[in-house]
Amino acid sequence: MADPLLRLEGVTKHFGPTVALDGLSLEVQRGEFVALLGGSGSGKSTLLRLVAGFEAPDAGRILLEGRDLTGLPPHQRPVSMMFQSYALFPHLSVFDNVAYGLRREGLGRAEIGRRVAEALAMVRLQGMERRKPHQLSGGQRQRVALVRSLVKRPPLLLLDEPLGALDAGLRERTGFELRAVQRATRAAFVMVTHDQAEALALADRVAVLEAGRLAQYGPPQELYDRPATRFVAGFLGAANLLEGRVGPDGAVECPSAGCSLRLSEPPPRRPGEALTVALRPERIRLLDQGEALPPANAASGVLRDLAYRGEGWVALVALSGGQVLRVVLPGVASPPPPGSPVALAWAAEANIPLAD
Amino acid sequence: MRRWGLAFGLGFLWAPILLLVAYAFSADRIPFQWGGFSLRWFAALAENERMLEAAWLSLRIAAGSATLAVLLGGLAGWALSRLGPFRGRALFGTLAGAPLVLPEVVTGLSLLLLFVALQGVLGWPANRGALTVLLAHATVGMAYVAVVVQARLAGFDRSLEEAAADLGASPFTVFRTITLPLIAPALAAGWLLAFTLSLDDVVVASFVSGPAGTTLPMLVFSALRMGVTPEVNALAAVILAVVGLLVGLAGLILQRSRRNLPGAG
Amino acid sequence: MRRLLLLAPPWLWLLLFVAAPVLILLAIGLAEPAEGVPPFLPPIGWEAGHPVWQGSGASLATLTEDDWYALAFLRSLRVAGMSAGLCLLLAYPMALGIARARPSRRLPLLLLVLLPFWTGFLPRVGAWIGLLRDGGWVNGVLMGLGLVQEPVPLLYSDAALLIGMVHAYLPFAVLPLTAALLRLDPALEEAAADLGASPFTVFRTVTFPLSLPGAAAGFLLVFIPAAGEFVIPSLLGPPEAQLVGRVLWDEFFQNRDWPLASALAVALLVALILPIRLFQRLEAKP
Numbered sequence: 001m002a003d004p005l006l007r008l009e010g011v012t013k014h015f016g017p018t019v020a021l022d023g024l025s026l027e028v029q030r031g032e033f034v035a036l037l038g039g040s041g042s043g044k045s046t047l048l049r050l051v052a053g054f055e056a057p058d059a060g061r062i063l064l065e066g067r068d069l070t071g072l073p074p075h076q077r078p079v080s081m082m083f084q085s086y087a088l089f090p091h092l093s094v095f096d097n098v099a100y101g102l103r104r105e106g107l108g109r110a111e112i113g114r115r116v117a118e119a120l121a122m123v124r125l126q127g128m129e130r131r132k133p134h135q136l137s138g139g140q141r142q143r144v145a146l147v148r149s150l151v152k153r154p155p156l157l158l159l160d161e162p163l164g165a166l167d168a169g170l171r172e173r174t175g176f177e178l179r180a181v182q183r184a185t186r187a188a189f190v191m192v193t194h195d196q197a198e199a200l201a202l203a204d205r206v207a208v209l210e211a212g213r214l215a216q217y218g219p220p221q222e223l224y225d226r227p228a229t230r231f232v233a234g235f236l237g238a239a240n241l242l243e244g245r246v247g248p249d250g251a252v253e254c255p256s257a258g259c260s261l262r263l264s265e266p267p268p269r270r271p272g273e274a275l276t277v278a279l280r281p282e283r284i285r286l287l288d289q290g291e292a293l294p295p296a297n298a299a300s301g302v303l304r305d306l307a308y309r310g311e312g313w314v315a316l317v318a319l320s321g322g323q324v325l326r327v328v329l330p331g332v333a334s335p336p337p338p339g340s341p342v343a344l345a346w347a348a349e350a351n352i353p354l355a356d
Numbered sequence: 357m358r359r360w361g362l363a364f365g366l367g368f369l370w371a372p373i374l375l376l377v378a379y380a381f382s383a384d385r386i387p388f389q390w391g392g393f394s395l396r397w398f399a400a401l402a403e404n405e406r407m408l409e410a411a412w413l414s415l416r417i418a419a420g421s422a423t424l425a426v427l428l429g430g431l432a433g434w435a436l437s438r439l440g441p442f443r444g445r446a447l448f449g450t451l452a453g454a455p456l457v458l459p460e461v462v463t464g465l466s467l468l469l470l471f472v473a474l475q476g477v478l479g480w481p482a483n484r485g486a487l488t489v490l491l492a493h494a495t496v497g498m499a500y501v502a503v504v505v506q507a508r509l510a511g512f513d514r515s516l517e518e519a520a521a522d523l524g525a526s527p528f529t530v531f532r533t534i535t536l537p538l539i540a541p542a543l544a545a546g547w548l549l550a551f552t553l554s555l556d557d558v559v560v561a562s563f564v565s566g567p568a569g570t571t572l573p574m575l576v577f578s579a580l581r582m583g584v585t586p587e588v589n590a591l592a593a594v595i596l597a598v599v600g601l602l603v604g605l606a607g608l609i610l611q612r613s614r615r616n617l618p619g620a621g
Numbered sequence: 622m623r624r625l626l627l628l629a630p631p632w633l634w635l636l637l638f639v640a641a642p643v644l645i646l647l648a649i650g651l652a653e654p655a656e657g658v659p660p661f662l663p664p665i666g667w668e669a670g671h672p673v674w675q676g677s678g679a680s681l682a683t684l685t686e687d688d689w690y691a692l693a694f695l696r697s698l699r700v701a702g703m704s705a706g707l708c709l710l711l712a713y714p715m716a717l718g719i720a721r722a723r724p725s726r727r728l729p730l731l732l733l734v735l736l737p738f739w740t741g742f743l744p745r746v747g748a749w750i751g752l753l754r755d756g757g758w759v760n761g762v763l764m765g766l767g768l769v770q771e772p773v774p775l776l777y778s779d780a781a782l783l784i785g786m787v788h789a790y791l792p793f794a795v796l797p798l799t800a801a802l803l804r805l806d807p808a809l810e811e812a813a814a815d816l817g818a819s820p821f822t823v824f825r826t827v828t829f830p831l832s833l834p835g836a837a838a839g840f841l842l843v844f845i846p847a848a849g850e851f852v853i854p855s856l857l858g859p860p861e862a863q864l865v866g867r868v869l870w871d872e873f874f875q876n877r878d879w880p881l882a883s884a885l886a887v888a889l890l891v892a893l894i895l896p897i898r899l900f901q902r903l904e905a906k907p
Contacts, residue, residue: 054811074814075823087812091830100826104817152816361714362730368711369737369791372748375758379751432631442625444632451635454643457897459849461866462886465873466642469649469883472659495638498631556742559851563873576743580750580856589751592744599740607732 003066005030005188006051006156011060013046013212020046022212023060028190030155033182035199036192037235038209044192047209048158051190052081064156075104080149084160086141088133094120094144095129101152119147122181139170146178150185157182159191163198175202196236200224208232229356233278240279240325241354246271251296252351258321259299264348268355276354281314281328283350286335287343298345299325306338317342373596380593382586397590404587407575414572417486418554421493425550426543428494429501433542434535436502437509438517455499464563467492471564485569492564493557497550504549508542509535541609548606552599643890650884651676660877680884690868690885694892697865700854701847704786705794705840711787712794712839717828719795720802731799738792746785746856753781753857782858786847793846794839801835802828834903841900849889865889 004027013021020043028034036044049055051062053074062069069077080101089097098119102112120126123143133141142162149157162178163171179202182189193199199206200220208215208223208231216228227233230241244254244261248271252261261277269275287293293300301319313329327344329335336342380398384391401407432452436445455463471481471488481488516538520530558573565571572595579588652661653675664676684690719730737745752758755772763769775781805828813823851866858864865885873882 052811052815054814073820074811075817075819079815081812081815083808083812085806085808087806087808089809089813089827100813100818101816104822148816359718361711362718365711365715365791365795366733369734369788372745372752372788373737373740375752376744376748379758428631428634431627432635435628435631439628442628448628448632448635451639452631453901454639457845457893457900459846459866459889459893461849461851461869462646462890463642465869465882465886466646467638469645469879470638470642473645476659476663491638495634498634552741558743573743576747577852577856580743580747583750583754588747592741592747595744596740600736603732603736603740607728611728 002029004028005032005065006190007061007063008047008051009061009063011047011050011057011062013043013050013055013057019212021050021057024209024212024214025060026207026214026217028156028188031186031188033179033189033202033204034191035203035206036190036209037194037196037199037206039194039235041211042209043212044209045160048081048160048190048192051156052079052158053077078154079156079158080152080154081158082145082149082160082162084162084164086133086145086165088141088144088148090133092132093129094125094131094133094136097133097144098148098151101148105152115151119151122184123147123177138165139174142166142174146181150181150187153185154187156188156190159189161192161194163193163195171198172201178202200236206236208235226352227278227354230276230278230354233352233354238281238326239352240281240284242277242279242323244275244277246273246275252277254321254323256319256321256323257299257325258301258319258323260296261351262296262348263351263353268353276356278352278354279325279346279350280352281326282312284325284327284344284346286315286327286329286333287345291343293343294345297348297351298343300341300343301325303336303338303340303342306335317344376589377593377596380586380590384586397586398594400587401590401594406570407572407587407591410570410572410575413486413569414555417490417493417571418551421490421497421554422547422550424490424494425497425501426547429498429546429550430505430539430543432498433502433505434509434539437506438514438535452502453499455496456503460557460559461563463496464492464560467495467560468563483568484564484566486565488564488566489561489569489571492560493550493554496557496560497546497553500549500553501543501546504542504546505539508539512538541612544609545606548602552602555595555599646883646886648676649880650680650887651678652880652883653677653679654878654880659879661879677880680878680880683881684884684888689863690888693863693865693868694888696862697848697850698892700782700786700862700864701844701850704783704790704847705843707783707787708791708794708843709798709836709840711791712798713836715795716798716802716835719799720805731796734795735792737788742789742852745788746853749781749785749788749857750776753784776857777859779859779862782854782862785853785857786850789853790843790847793842797838797842798832798835801832801838804835805831838900838903841896841903845893845896845900848893 006028008024008026011021011024012019024043024047036047038044046055050057051069053069053072056070064077064079089100092100095116098116099112102115107115116129117126120128123146125140125143125147128136128140133144136144142165146162163174166174175198191203203220205218206220206223207217210231216223216232223232224236227236227239233239233241242254242257242261244252246267246269247253250263250267252263252267252275254261254277263277267275287298299319301317303315304318304324305316307314310331312331313333313335315327315329315335317325317327319325325344379390381393381395382390383394383396432448435442436449436452439445467488468484471484475481517530517534520534521527525533556573558577561571561574562577565574576588576591579585648664649661652664654660655662662675664674665672666675715734719727719734722730750757753775754760755774755776757776759775760769760772763773809827809831810823813827814820818826849866850864851870854862854864854867855870869882869885869889872878872885
């Protein structure tokens with residue numbers, strides 16, 4: 001593997017009694033799009049600020065291109081940051097905002113003019129040079145903030161919830177544009193977000209942070225299909241958690257679900273030990289009337305609630321063991337009315353044994 | 357850099373004050389020269405009849421004018437903040453804020469001319485003195501109270517009062533049970549502000565006062581014109597202590613009340 | 622309707638004690654000085670049942686013709702300007718220090734700045750007199766250290782006057798400036814640093830331009846009252862430096878020329894109208 005662009009080694013940060021980051025180690029490759037995912041208080045924004053230089057770690061090192069950044073003030077770090085509030089200078093025009101970083105590098109007027117024009121064209125804002133930030137829409141401001149940081153051609157761009165301030169309709173489209181820009185500039189992007197759908201859609205790799213620690217780090221599909229912990233399973237998409245005990249023959253008995261599970265691989269625990277298995281709602285199917293109930297990876301219960309979502313149905317099924325399963329059915333299905341007895345079944349591959 | 361600037365600025369502001377207090381305890385006749393610890397100048401103050409009279413007068417004027425200032429300024433501040441546009445609002449606002457920006461000599465002179473004119477037309481006030489000073493100080497104090505009240509009202513929005521009305525409270529009840537308690541700290545702070553301003557004023561008082569109405573600042577001013585004496589030093593130290601205490605109180609009141617603001621702290 | 626009733630007391634008070642005095646001031650400025658009490662002739666008198674003009678433009682004429690008054694005005698404006706400028710110079714680092722301090726420390730720091738203002742204006746001026754006198758503390762220290770043989774005349778000078786003014790008015794400059802700096806979004810300064818600006822460049826290109834309205838307000842808040850200041854110049858300043866406040870006081874109390882004093886007051890007001898309007902406009906912006 002090539003030398004990483006950014007490496008964090010055992011980074012720890014406290015704010016008073018709160019621990020924001022706890023011995024975090026992470027690396028980012030050149031040209032990679034990484035999403036930092038986590039709830040509030042998970043430490044993801046702190047991580048960005050540490051890399052940008054606005055805070056200093058209590059322990060650990062931050063290396064960029066092999067160089068230790070400790071002690072280096074923000075204006076000397078070859079890292080650019082895009083702020084959540086965009087932080088556009090209200091007293092400067094769009095042109096002057098974008099040119100700001102270039103002026104600090106001491107570039108000539110002609111060069112600056114060229115690069116600013118190029119940057120604005122990349123995000124379709126040519127012609128807006130003279131405007132002031134308050135004369136732009138939210139989406140336009142976001143684009144100015146983006147190119148202001150990128151025009152310096154940094155190897156690494158840090159983005160703090162870049163899509164957070166946009167309304168839902170704009171968010172998906174802007175997300176795609178963001179990724180297109182990243183591919184075009186070949187800068188590494190590290191994006192902080194609390195929106196798991198965004199992270200899954202845009203990133204090459206997703207890092208899930210839980211209470212200042214790295215819960216899992218890998219490509220989106222790996223995190224979704226094989227979450228390492230309950231937290232990751234629950235954070236990325238919904239997951240039904242089945243608590244069970246490993247039986248002598250390798251099957252997992254789940255009394256609260258009233259079913260028995262057969263995994264596609266040998267269970268990671270020995271017989272007699274407890275094991276939690278995650279099951280994605282969309283992998284469960286409803287058995288037709290008259291279809292026989294399989295001996296394993298199946299359960300019966302009562303359909304309690306039903307919600308139509310246009311692209312699918314969400315059903316809550318109360319199982320005979322007492323647990324309620326969340327099931328997602330395709331939009332074209334015609335599920336029975338609430339109160340009806342139903343039978344569920346799923347493939348062995350849909351069972352995800354969790355490490356915790 | 358800025359920490360040094362702040363330290364220098366604070367030092368510049370406080371050094372003369374601290375020195376003044378320190379030397380008030382000096383036994384030496386010559387002010388600002390150390391002659392051993394002594395309380396003799398404080399004792400001398402206590403025996404100075406004229407000074408005690410002036411002090412008592414000033415305290416009464418200050419208390420009276422502050423109370424008036426709070427009543428009038430409170431209403432003015434509330435009106436400017438909550439009544440929306442009413443006829444003559446611009447003029448009202450300008451007049452209410454005028455004493456804040458007018459030079460003291462102009463305020464003093466114009467008020468004196470008013471009293472003289474009133475005397476000529478109505479026969480009142482027959483003699484200028486404590487009363488006229490009180491009225492003048494109330495006018496100036498009112499401007500400050502209005503500002504403080506306006507700032508306080510700006511800090512919480514109308515929805516509290518609207519919610520009370522929605523729950524069935526008449527406008528007066530809303531004022532009594534919601535608005536008043538919320539602006540009470542501002543009124544208290546405003547009272548202290550007007551009080552200290554009155555205690556401190558020499559220019560306006562000199563213009564509008566009369567033969568029997570020598571206030572403490574007027575006395576101190578004429579004493580200072582002739583040079584500093586140790587008694588004046590001691591007096592200054594006492595004034596400092598009293599006012600400092602009052603202001604500390606005001607600060608505490610404001611700080612504690614800020615916790616009650618919705619969405620604050 | 623009831624609400625408008627509540628308006629009545631302050632309205633009446635303001636009309637009587639703020640509006641009327643200013644109008645009377647204008648009127649007396651046009652009055653003729655006379656012997657007696659009060660020492661002027663009302664500009665509009667009654668004679669045989671109808672009003673008669675008794676006023677005179679003599680006071681106004683004196684103001685415009687006699688150079689001395691114009692000089693006093695200019696000197697006052699110059700002293701006020703210098704005081705305001707010096708205050709701002711000292712206020713900037715102080716305001717920056719307060720705005721950047723931890724939130725828990727800000728209020729105590731602000732109180733430390735404001736407290737001197739509230740501990741009585743006269744005692745503080747008295748302290749400076751005591752400090753700067755020939756036999757005072759500063760000279761005592763200088764001679765004690767052997768730096769000078771004889772006391773340096775510090776008091777009753779322009780320098781002493783400016784020191785006194787800055788000491789008295791400094792909090793007026795610090796407050797609006799601190800408020801403006803606090804309103805500044807810290808993300809803007811961080812973004813500037815992130816884009817490569819050194820701390821001084823951040824101040825020059827972002828902090829200072831965006832805090833300019835606060836600085837202007839602070840300047841005016843000192844300049845306007847300082848222009849008519851009377852106490853500090855008479856206690857600390859050189860006797861020959863005639864400033865408007867002092868001239869007004871002397872004309873009134875010593876020469877008993879009330880019309881002239883009134884005319885002076887009106888002239889001072891007129892000179893200050895522009896700065897006052899500017900200040901109100903600055904404060905009106907959110």
